[in-house]
Amino acid sequence: MSGESTATRPHAPPETGRARPSLPSLTGARWWAAFAVFVLHALVFLPVYPFQKSELFRQLHQVIPMQLGAAGVTFFFVLSGFIIYWSFTPGSSVPRFYWRRVLKIYPTHLAAAAVFILAASVPLHRAVVWVPNLLLVHTWVPKWTTVGGLNVPAWSLGSEILFYLCFPLLLPLILRIGSARLWWWVGGLLAFILVLHTVYYLGTPGPKGIENAFAPRLVPGEDSPYYELHASQAWFRQADIPVPQAYWLSYYFPLSRLPEFFLGVLAGRLVLEGRWRLTDIRLPLVALVIAYLATWVVPVNYKMSALLIGPMVAVVATLAARDLAGAGGLNSTRTMVWFGKISYAFYLIQFPVMVLITRWFIGGKQFGVLGWLGFAALSLAASTAAAALIFHWLDEPLMRAFAGRRTRARGAPAAVKTQATLP
Template identity: 65%
Template sequence: MTAPADVAAPAAALPSVRARLPSLTGARWWAALAVFVLHALVLLPAYPFQKSELFRRIHQDFLPMQLGAAGVTFFFVLSGFIIYWSFRPGSSTRAFYRRRVLKIYPTHLVAAAAFIVVAAVPVGRIVLWLPNVLLIHTWWPKWTTVGGLNVPSWSLVSEMLFYLSFPLALPLVRRIPSRWLLAAIAGAGLFILALHLVYFLGFDGPRGIANAFAPRLVPGDTSPPAELHASPAWFAQPDIPVLRSYWSSYDFPLSRLPEFYVGVLAARAVLEGQWRSTRLVPALMAAFLAYVASWVVPIDFKMSALEVVPMAALIATLAARDMRGLGGVSSSRVMVWFGEVSFAFYLIQFPVMVLITRYVIAGRRFGLLGWLGCAALCFALALAAAAVIYHGVDKPLMRRFARAR
């Protein structure tokens, strides 16, 4: 199985040796860190802090749900950018799929196994873990499956769809004239906004613009032994419905597919000279303003729709800077290492939080400083575990099996 001959692009557009992009590798860390900060805030049940007015103000006014969602949007757009950047004309489709599966599944399975152990998941109830392990669980609008196991793994279902579709859609992507690439990116951004508008108008869900309040609180001011997503009460429920508008706009893999192809188009734009800007400040400001705008729109638009095109501009700018040797903070050796372990860090963070909740937080009382200490402990352990997974599992497997012998 090889890519069809008609997908080959001119050599000038697809050079055989492309520039390394250390800034994008390092930038992955900042996105993973945003997800961690949000998760540490809402998934560490440090009582009475999580029940205080201070917590509500911090969560709703300064660190809302869309903070972590912005990191996921960055990952999705970056995924499309890197996949196109690294793809070679004539490459074997089978080899492409093998590399993608090797990059995703081993780390995912390690994190899933860790969660099953630390959360004492009842493995006899297959619906809780098998859809998650197979990475098919967000195709159904049921929290029994969507949130049944390691919470961050929901995004991997979309990633697997991205990878499956890429060799099939590549001929269509290549047929877009180079001069239309930026217009195509803008058009994709408008399509995403229109799609979310359809979900907003057509399905039940919140209509207000207030930031979502996420913690699932239980009675009492003493910290419980587990956050709801990792508690026996959660695992015992026969079914947990979700708001259809929220699931459709955020979790449903087909809804996130355009974000991946915005990244693909951005990679083409950089490679073919349609995006030349190396000015980082305007790109950062565009992403920041899109994030600020999320405060004044309904939740269907808060979590990704406003930020896709600004994220693409930021990623394209970082890549253009790397091509010109400009570099920056994210391209340093230390930041590149953080970026390399960021995928494992992203997946292992919640199992670590469940572990710390069970053995450190449970049965105790914590204020703001206590929560900060628990979050710092989770950060240190998750980073150490991520380094072990990356160097002990990911790299050896990729080195041994990523290429046909």
């Protein structure tokens, strides 16, 4: 018998078919991440003039900079790794895993893209602005026409596709990490992310200042335009303008975001193996707030995820530990779980809805801050309703009909549905 201690042996995977407990708090928390993205998008993608040209808007945008939405995306990337590990029991079918991911990702993505194409009158003869986006390969190309050519929020799905492709391939290596060494790997990945972004900052061209420079692309005049610039014909006709290299590498490039996913995977192991016992969510939230405030004083390479990733891992792991301990809370309520379930569709449909509201109600008129608040509230209500329709009439029926049932090992208990599922 080997003299290796139990604490340092590679993780022994559970039996095939053995389900893990549901984590409703992680499902509910998804809504808050999607809502953070919405708040930023409502501020910069609703072209309400002259409000967006006012000093009040400038001050408001200082309080709600781009990293608010980026924090929501970072949460989703970490959560993806956590839940994919939590729900993928060793011995599961890898082809079925891929099929379920495709079925979960693409139909909702294509539905939202179709709404955007109609709302923005996208010129389909310029395939470069829509085909890469539909296929979710657009973030591999550092050109604005391609990266932002169609439904803007879909950029993060290009990274998710890479995550899902890599997970079954790298899972055997993840399982070989000794349980006692998990914390070393977490620390190593966090350090690697900081080094990676430092290399991007020092070695590639791009913005070097600390200002929160992201803002709407304004057009002349005091009347609100009928299309936000990312949805205008001028945007679709533009040449292949390069994205600043350092910015593209640190934010959009899928390989740069891959460590965030695998930090979520390692967090899943920490919780599953009882090495994460913290159930008081206040400490991770305080750490997240401090990291978020620190983004005001660092270059853009560090604003979008590098400073936020550690506290975000702690938030995800603690929410899961709370569910396992029966602590639950607001995020585990039935209402919040429902909002969490529709959050993927909400994340994708919000920009097409804003394009429609701009075209029908905002364009050609003038509004102040109250007008913006009203249109933001309308966008929130309409996006939530549209997301509910997509989830209940497209996503759920397709998953029930075509995703397939998990094969249950003889004598194993019936699978418990894991609520914190992800696209």
